[in-house]
Amino acid sequence: MTAENHFESTATELAEMHSLTTRRVRQYVEDGALPRLSRGTFDAGWFAHLRIGEKVAANLRNRPAARDLVAMGWLSAVGRNPSDADMEAFGNLFERNGLSRAAAMMALGAASARRSA
Numbered sequence: 001m002t003a004e005n006h007f008e009s010t011a012t013e014l015a016e017m018h019s020l021t022t023r024r025v026r027q028y029v030e031d032g033a034l035p036r037l038s039r040g041t042f043d044a045g046w047f048a049h050l051r052i053g054e055k056v057a058a059n060l061r062n063r064p065a066a067r068d069l070v071a072m073g074w075l076s077a078v079g080r081n082p083s084d085a086d087m088e089a090f091g092n093l094f095e096r097n098g099l100s101r102a103a104a105m106m107a108l109g110a111a112s113a114r115r116s117a
Contacts, residue, residue, distance in 0.1 A: 025047075034047055
């Protein structure tokens with residue numbers, strides 16, 4: 001991770017953190033599930049929530065979109081009643097990965113709906 005942006009990690013670092021191969025991490029990139037922050041770096045927070053979301057959604061018939069999986073993973077970490085600070089951080093997570101706050105709120109809505117179903 002870089003000192004300046006504590007959430008930036010290389011594919012190799014993400015692979016080591018999650019006991020994966022670097023090739024598997026790159027497959028997430030190729031599939032569009034893991035956006036690049038800059039050349040060779042990715043958001044460790046996004047990837048962690050994505051992986052948790054995959055576990056949460058493992059028994060679902062239809063695989064949710066990556067952003068919805070991130071929201072599902074995030075909700076499982078913060079619980080049903082996130083604070084304003086939590087919501088701000090979630091919006092920031094989406095923005096630094098090239099998505100809007102509106103996309104973050106839509107993903108949260110989709111994730112919440114799946115949890116309730």
